[in-house]
Amino acid sequence: MSKLNEGFVRVTINNETYFREIGVDDVLGERRAEDEFNNMILDAVYSDIIEEEYMVNLQIVNTIIQKMPNVFDDQILQNFYNYAARMDGEE
Known part of the structure; x- marks a missing residue:
């Protein structure tokens, strides 16, 4: 299941932004730094839309x-x- 199907909240405290996943019974998951969250979303998008990958040296x-x-x-x-x-x- 793609992480894009999950809900998240964005929290900004003292100009520091982080994200938390909304779990069962609205329990919040672990804190994720903004760059970690962005990488997770990018990986989820890639896995959903990239059908094949080629690596050429x-x-x-x-x-x-x-x-x-x-x-x-x-x-x-x-x-x-x-x-x-x-x-x-x-x-």
């Missing part, structure tokens, strides 16, 4: 490309590397 890909003996395979991988670098914001 472009340095390793580039090393593999440079060691390819076949020119045609090298070009295919080089195109992939260029595409991935553009998607990552690197040129």
